[in-house]
Amino acid sequence: MNSEEMLRRTIAKFVDNEIIPVANDLDEKETFPRDLFKRLAGMGLYSIRYPKEAGGSAADNTHFCIMCEELARGSMSVAAFTAMQCLMGTDFLFKYGTPELRERYWRPAMRGEKVAAFCLTEPGGGTDLAAVTTTARKSADDVVITGYKTWVTNGPVADFYTVLCQTDRSKGPKGFGFFFVPRDTPGVVVTRKFSKMGTRATEISEVIFRDAHVPREHQFGPDGSGAALLNSKLEEIRVMTAALSLGLARAAFDASLRYANEREAFGRPIGKYQAIQMKLATMATEIEASRLMIYDCTRRMDRGIPAMKEASMAKYFASEAACRAADECTRIFGAYAYSNEYPASRFYRDTRFLLYGGGTSEILQVIIAKELGL
Amino acid sequence: MYRDARLGVAELDVIVLVKQVPNTAEVKIDPRTGTLMREGVESIINPDDLHALEAGLRLRESHGGRVTAVSMGPPQAMDALREALGMGADAAVLLTDRAFAGADTLATSYTLGKCIRKLGRFDLVVAGHQAIDGDTAQIGPQVAEYLDVPQVIRATRLEVRDGELHAERTHEDGVEAVRCALPALVTVTREANKPRYPYIPRLMAAFDPNAPIKTWGPKDIGADERLIGLKGSPTQVQKTFTPKLEKKVEKLSGQPAEMARALVGRLKERRLA
Ligand SMILES: Cc1cc2nc3c(=O)[nH]c(=O)nc-3n(C[C@H](O)[C@H](O)[C@H](O)COP(=O)(O)OP(=O)(O)OC[C@H]3O[C@@H](n4cnc5c(N)ncnc54)[C@H](O)[C@@H]3O)c2cc1C
Numbered sequence: 001m002n003s004e005e006m007l008r009r010t011i012a013k014f015v016d017n018e019i020i021p022v023a024n025d026l027d028e029k030e031t032f033p034r035d036l037f038k039r040l041a042g043m044g045l046y047s048i049r050y051p052k053e054a055g056g057s058a059a060d061n062t063h064f065c066i067m068c069e070e071l072a073r074g075s076m077s078v079a080a081f082t083a084m085q086c087l088m089g090t091d092f093l094f095k096y097g098t099p100e101l102r103e104r105y106w107r108p109a110m111r112g113e114k115v116a117a118f119c120l121t122e123p124g125g126g127t128d129l130a131a132v133t134t135t136a137r138k139s140a141d142d143v144v145i146t147g148y149k150t151w152v153t154n155g156p157v158a159d160f161y162t163v164l165c166q167t168d169r170s171k172g173p174k175g176f177g178f179f180f181v182p183r184d185t186p187g188v189v190v191t192r193k194f195s196k197m198g199t200r201a202t203e204i205s206e207v208i209f210r211d212a213h214v215p216r217e218h219q220f221g222p223d224g225s226g227a228a229l230l231n232s233k234l235e236e237i238r239v240m241t242a243a244l245s246l247g248l249a250r251a252a253f254d255a256s257l258r259y260a261n262e263r264e265a266f267g268r269p270i271g272k273y274q275a276i277q278m279k280l281a282t283m284a285t286e287i288e289a290s291r292l293m294i295y296d297c298t299r300r301m302d303r304g305i306p307a308m309k310e311a312s313m314a315k316y317f318a319s320e321a322a323c324r325a326a327d328e329c330t331r332i333f334g335a336y337a338y339s340n341e342y343p344a345s346r347f348y349r350d351t352r353f354l355l356y357g358g359g360t361s362e363i364l365q366v367i368i369a370k371e372l373g374l
Numbered sequence: 375m376y377r378d379a380r381l382g383v384a385e386l387d388v389i390v391l392v393k394q395v396p397n398t399a400e401v402k403i404d405p406r407t408g409t410l411m412r413e414g415v416e417s418i419i420n421p422d423d424l425h426a427l428e429a430g431l432r433l434r435e436s437h438g439g440r441v442t443a444v445s446m447g448p449p450q451a452m453d454a455l456r457e458a459l460g461m462g463a464d465a466a467v468l469l470t471d472r473a474f475a476g477a478d479t480l481a482t483s484y485t486l487g488k489c490i491r492k493l494g495r496f497d498l499v500v501a502g503h504q505a506i507d508g509d510t511a512q513i514g515p516q517v518a519e520y521l522d523v524p525q526v527i528r529a530t531r532l533e534v535r536d537g538e539l540h541a542e543r544t545h546e547d548g549v550e551a552v553r554c555a556l557p558a559l560v561t562v563t564r565e566a567n568k569p570r571y572p573y574i575p576r577l578m579a580a581f582d583p584n585a586p587i588k589t590w591g592p593k594d595i596g597a598d599e600r601l602i603g604l605k606g607s608p609t610q611v612q613k614t615f616t617p618k619l620e621k622k623v624e625k626l627s628g629q630p631a632e633m634a635r636a637l638v639g640r641l642k643e644r645r646l647a
Contacts, residue, residue: 001453003581009416010460010572044574057578 007063011070014043019074026075026201027346030193032115032157033201036078037085041112046085050094055110061236061298065243069294072247073254076350077201079244080357084153085109087236089116092162092178092229096220101180105160117158119149119207120230126151126356127363129164129230130173134209136165136219143216145179145187145209155205156193159183163209164226176226180218187212198349234359238311239297241358245318246290248354252322252329252347253283259333270332279328286325290318309371316364319354326351385439386534388430389490390463391501391513392445393420394454398506403616419454422502424461424569425562429532430500431462432567437534440464442493446474446485455587460577461570464586467493471591476604479512485602486513487520488595498539499559503528514561524554530565 001009018039026033040046049064050056057063064086072079093106093116108114125131134147145165152161161181168175181188191206221229257280260271270276297310326347330337337344355361396415404411419427430441443458445451446469455466469489477485490496499521504511511527518525526532530549531542539558543550544565579585592602600606624640626633641647 001450003578006453006456006577006581007574010457010574010577014571042573043571044576048574052575052579055575057575059578063578 004063004066007059008066008070011045011067012073015070015074019071019078023075023078024340024343024346026077028200028340030195030200030203032081032154032203033078034157037081037115038112040078040082041110045082046090046112047110049086049091050110054094060302061239062295062302064236065240065294065298068240068243069247069250072244073251074247075201076244076248076346076353077199079247080199080353081115081154081202083240083244084118085116087240088118088233089154089158089162091233092220093160093180096178096229097180098217101217105180105182109159114159115154115157117152117154117161117207119152119161119163121151122148123150123206127360132164132166132176134163134165135169136167136177136179138167138216141216142213143179143219145181145212145214147209148206149209150206151194151204152207153202153204155207156190156203161188161207162220164230167223167226171224173227174224176230177223178220178226178229179214180220181209181212181214185212185214197352198346199353200349235301235307235311238315238358238364239294239301239307241354242290242294242297242311242314242318245315245322245351245354246287246294248347248351249283249287249290249318249322249325251343252325252351253280253287255343255347256280256283256325256329256332263334276332279332283325283328286321290314290321293317309368312359312364312367312371315358316361316368319351319358320361322354323351384437384534384537386433386437386498387439387496388433388441389493389496389499390423390426390430390441390443390458391486391499391517392423392427392443392454392458393502393505394418394445394447394451395420395505395507403614405616417450417453419457420502420505420507422504422506422562422564424502425564425566426500426502427458427461427463428567428569429529429560429562430498431570433498433500433532433534434462434464439497442466444486444489444493445469446477446482446489448475452587452589456577456580456585457572459580459585459587460572460574462573462576466587468587468589469591469595470589473592473599473603476607477602478607478609479508479510479516480608481602481604481606483513483516483520484606485592485595485597487517488597489590490517490521492590492595497556497558498534499523499557501559501561503561503563511561514559518559521557521559524558526552526554526558526560529560529562532560532562532566 047056048059052058068079068083071082090106090109105114109116122132137144163179163181165177165179166175167177187210189208193203193205260276261269263270293314297307297314300307329344330348333344336342394417397418400415402411434441441463443455443463443466445454449470452468455468458466469485474485501514515525526541528543529541530544533540538553539556540553592599626636
């Protein structure tokens with residue numbers, strides 16, 4: 001067995017035994033499951049992408065996506081906050097944070113003692129990040145952050161935020177910079193958590209920065225590096241979101257197949273009817289296609305080959321395929337899909353998150369078209 | 375055992391025996407040939423052995439020392455040892471060679487015993503009570519015999535205190551508390567603990583070429599070729615089959631008292647009452 005299979009098997013066992021049995025409860029409680037968050041840290045999941053010298057597993061994109069896929073098969077909420085803790089919420093802190101910041105925030109985050117969040121989206125712009133208005137004003141001895149961020153995954157429970165700011169309005173995206181803001185900085189205001197359709201075991205809120213002063217060392221990278229830093233992560237974020245989609249599609253398929261074999265109508269299991277068989281055959285085919293696209297993309301990335309087009313295609317296809325799989329799942333389950341006692345409803349609600357995180361399908365199509373030279 | 379007179383610290387050298395088995399929850403027996411249909415069935419660490427590993431790791435955590443996992447099996451049993459390292463074992467030894475193949479419990483116990491001797495110092499050998507693919511529960515006791523150390527079988531709790539092993543064995547009608555001198559061998563059951571999940575950075579490090587896993591053959595442990603593998607095995611499995619279960623259902627009818635009398639009669643006929 002290679003390390004990829006071993007990782008998959010290990011995460012799958014944890015998911016089957018510890019996450020799937022509680023996934024619906026977590027969803028109903030609509031609360032960030034801190035105990036589970038800590039248990040995942042106890043298995044060393046959050047440091048998986050980081051170097052061995054730092055205590056991580058030095059996982060490449062393929063390994064990381066395998067982990068994300070398996071977690072999403074159990075609970076999209078759990079997979080979403082894990083991905084946040086592994087990648088978007090801590091990556092710049094690890095790479096560009098001072099040794100002191102790393103010691104105070106990154107290490108505890110890896111141990112599950114601190115929660116990370118990533119703030120790009122604003123009320124005035126999600127897809128259109130050029131519209132970011134949160135500003136970082138530098139003075140002689142510190143930086144003052146002012147602005148309004150929304151849809152912040154982990155916003156209500158986070159201990160620190162990586163915030164995309166505008167440092168020089170005249171420069172547009174060339175004036176972007178990322179800044180590190182601890183939650184306890186005066187001027188940081190976290191609003192009430194959102195009431196939302198899916199991924200209900202993650203908490204999301206707005207985070208407002210009212211003249212929040214942070215030391216100058218809290219700037220990640222040189223002036224004007226924000227857009228480049230973000231671009232350097234987009235492939236990873238997209239293919240990871242595709243892996244989350246694949247995990248959820250598999251969960252919907254597995255549940256559908258089992259149900260199709262068990263549920264009887266007109267004296268036969270419904271899986272004996274061609275109408276249901278066609279749904280399952282299509283789901284299985286699209287899952288296989290997603291799998292091939294995702295891991296072809298990660299293997300390219302792992303060899304250092306640019307893969308923006310492939311990552312965008314994988315995310316676009318896999319997230320839409322997950323939506324279709326969850327949709328069919330709710331049809332196969334009949335009325336029982338409408339009840340929160342069964343997982344079908346959760347799958348259906350959770351898939352919608354995949355349409356926005358990591359870029360909407362529409363903007364991904366725009367990007368793919370651009371890659372095609374159009 | 376290492377003792378520091380001033381600090382009163384005692385470190386434990388623990389050896390855990392680990393077997394890789396087919397996940398029998400998934401294995402079926404071919405009704406025609408009577409053999410196990412192993413194709414496509416995943417291999418796992420024998421469930422009781424996970425509890426043995428957990429017991430060994432907990433002892434190390436409270437006393438310091440080392441845990442070494444030992445497995446005899448085909449090359450792919452390396453996976454079981456990697457998982458053991460992932461859970462926290464400090465080192466591992468894979469006993470693998472064509473000459474070891476076909477071993478019964480006696481030859482296996484001899485091979486494991488030789489390996490333990492070769493490893494040198496140990497305070498405690500921990501093994502699972504039994505393996506799900508053989509269900510003999512013979513390896514632990516036989517290895518203890520070979521090593522000539524005391525054995526505690528089917529422990530449900532264990533700790534080391536004042537240089538002795540204190541263990542509990544749960545029976546239908548109570549709990550037996552035993553204690554014995556070290557070095558010793560103990561086998562544990564599923565009630566002993568809840569095994570931890572592997573720690574991913576350690577599990578991934580177990581795939582490094584310099585991971586602390588040794589691969590030993592008969593020569594490395596100084597085994598007598600006549601006592602290992604098929605040659606060293608007096609027991610040979612002749613046939614594996616699924617016993618046919620035949621059910622006969624008889625419905626009793628009549629008044630409740632009549633039916634009860636008839637039922638007691640039937641039970642008596644079959645000597646069940
Ligand atoms: C559960 C969840 C968690 C999230 N977590 C975070 C987080 O942690 N941090 C964070 O910063 N953000 C987060 N987001 C926000 C997410 O990144 C945005 O929702 C996403 O970028 C889309 O932005 P928007 O919702 O403002 O939609 P808009 O950008 O307003 O888009 C509206 C519609 O217009 C389409 N559209 C926009 N521009 C174009 C174009 N040029 N061509 C064609 N169509 C276009 C879109 O595809 C969409 O259909 C989260 C969102 C959700 C739902």
